[in-house]
Amino acid sequence: MASKTLSNSLVRHLMKRGYAQAAPARSETIQTSVLPNKTFIAGVDTNSPVARVTVAFRAGSRYEPQTELGVSHVLRSAAGLTTGCASSFIIARKLAQIGASVSASGDREFVYYTLEATQDNLQDAVEILASLISRQEFRPWELSDNVPRLKYELAALYPQVRAVDLLHKAAYRRGLGNSLFISPKRIGKISSESLQHFAGANLTAARCAVVVVGDNQDKAALVANCLQLTGLGEESKAEGSKYYGGELRKEMGGDLAHVAIALQGAPASSPASLALAVAAKALGNGPVTKWGADNSVLAKAIGNIGPFAAAGFNVSYSDSGLFGAVLSVPKDEANCAVKAVAGVLKKGGLSADAIRAGKNQLKLQILSEAEAGTSLAESVAAQGLTTGNVLPPATLAAAVEQINESTVNQALASAAQSKISMGAAGNLAFVPYVDEV
Incomplete structure (x- = not known):
């Protein structure tokens, strides 16, 4: 039965992109282009009062060095910590004041930073998003404070998710076989320097895509320029x-x-x-x-x-x-x-x-x-x-x-x-x- x-x-979440990354899109026209710095941008003008901005990087777990397994999980978990512009408290307060939210997620290929905000407050929200992405500092004491959150995320994993994760490891060993989640034995072992190096090698212009749902590609280009990303992003190769x-x-x-x-x-x-x-x-x-x-x-x-x-x-x-x-x-x-x-x-x-x-x-x-x-x-x-x-x-x-x-x-x-x-x-x-x- x-x-x-x-x-x-x-x-079903495990199979969310099961149709080969041939992602869906609404009936509205999708405008796409590639900026001179090789950043892919796209805009879907839906005339919605709420705008969604996703900044994606080729920085998933398959790009992790074998000596730093779990670093992409820590990177996702560290989104919202103190940056070069503001403390984590100020970031959370500003987002709350303008009614916006930012989330970080990822898979074996990509890391996504997604912003949701009303059209009226989009500009202010984008500035905060840009700080979260390109001005991260990964202070050691904040990473230590983040350890309980990592432990909770591991403890909350469904066994079906663990089975699929083990399946990838068995099938590919390395690269795509790298786990989406940090090993319990590795929690607290990823240093601030390791995170900074991984982010510097992978969160770069040529490895980036900026998508705005609720506005056109001109807005996506403005968001990409606001990020102020540098480098061609060829430092990190996929296994x-x-x-x-x-x-x-x-x-x-x-x-x-x-x-x-x-x-x-x-x-x-x-x-x-x-x-x-x-x-x-x-x-x-x-x-x-x-x-x-x-x-x-x-x-x-x-x-x-x-x-x-x-x-x-x-x-x-x-x-x-x-x-x-x-x-x-x-x-x-x-x-x-x-x-x-x-x-x-x-x-x-x-x-x-x-x-x-x-x-x-x-x-x-x-x-x-x-x-x-x-x-x-x-x-x-x-x-x-x-x-x-x-x-x-x-x-x-x-x-x-x-x-x-x-x-x-x-x-x-x-x-x-x-x-x-x-x-x-x-x-x-x-x-x-x-x-x-």
């Missing part, structure tokens, strides 16, 4: 993303086993990435109606074994990707459930009905995410840094509609030729090893 675990945004396959397991106890299992997918620049995104939706993502039954491909393969949750996912990076499923299941049923999911992945084919449903669900996701201003800004920034081009939603939806059954099954067959990777967390007493599936 399928549970409602996937009805919330937890596991090669060679796919190895394998498994990593983290015994955590409890009554459930959480397993992420995947094959090698396709990079964002490959047409197969969109086909695999359709296939991921076709595999299933939990019940689509409240209190309804889960009739997805994964649910049928697992069968009536008790409460469980299973969802297909596809993540495509600039040079590689993963296609697979995330499973949460009672520990006693883990053996047959994991083998059933692995069997679906290795089968390398889906029915026409499942593919048709996957296409419709993917189109809905693309167009729905275009309605969220913050998601839209971050997605356009990621697309600009990945491909240098932004596709409007109609174009992307049309591309999804044109995908046929043979294209999807061909992409699945190609993925099925690769080794299986697996990450598992929870009670693993009955979780089979990867060579047993």
Whole structure:
């Protein structure tokens, strides 16, 4: 019996950009260009009273030196600390006075700084944002005070997130295998100098994208100039993303086993990435109606074994990707459930009905995410840094509609030729090893 675990945004968040960074955009015209300093800028004029500004950098965890693993997590966590212009208290007070907010997030490729403010107060808010990005000082005593926050963030991680993180480590080892989160043993070990060096090497003009949702690209250019970024940003190179396959397991106890299992997918620049995104939706993502039954491909393969949750996912990076499923299941049923999911992945084919449903669900996701201003800004920034081009939603939806059954099954067959990777967390007493599936 399928549970409602996937009805919330937890596991779905893991697959947020599962359609190969081909990010959605609203029907409004998206203006894009590249500044002389190589910064990518984009503007989406929505006539909204609220403006969203996202400044993204190629500074995700894959760019971390092996001697400084976790530095990108600390960088995200340090957003809002004292800068060369103001203390953290003054920054928070100014943002509150103008009704603005700034958040920092990231993935394996990018770090995002996102500002939300009313149009009337946008200029003042942008000045604060520019200070947060380009005038950071990383004072040692403030980093020490930030340690409890890092510990809390690690303690609050869902086991499904841990499983997906372990999956990447098993699949790629380094580069894309670098964890999104700092190791508990590394907390407090990242020095101010290390942070300053990482920021100086990666938060540079050529590695930057500025997106404004709520105004045109002229405003984005003004924001980019306000940042006063320097350097070409070629100091830090990404570790090669060679796919190895394998498994990593983290015994955590409890009554459930959480397993992420995947094959090698396709990079964002490959047409197969969109086909695999359709296939991921076709595999299933939990019940689509409240209190309804889960009739997805994964649910049928697992069968009536008790409460469980299973969802297909596809993540495509600039040079590689993963296609697979995330499973949460009672520990006693883990053996047959994991083998059933692995069997679906290795089968390398889906029915026409499942593919048709996957296409419709993917189109809905693309167009729905275009309605969220913050998601839209971050997605356009990621697309600009990945491909240098932004596709409007109609174009992307049309591309999804044109995908046929043979294209999807061909992409699945190609993925099925690769080794299986697996990450598992929870009670693993009955979780089979990867060579047993």
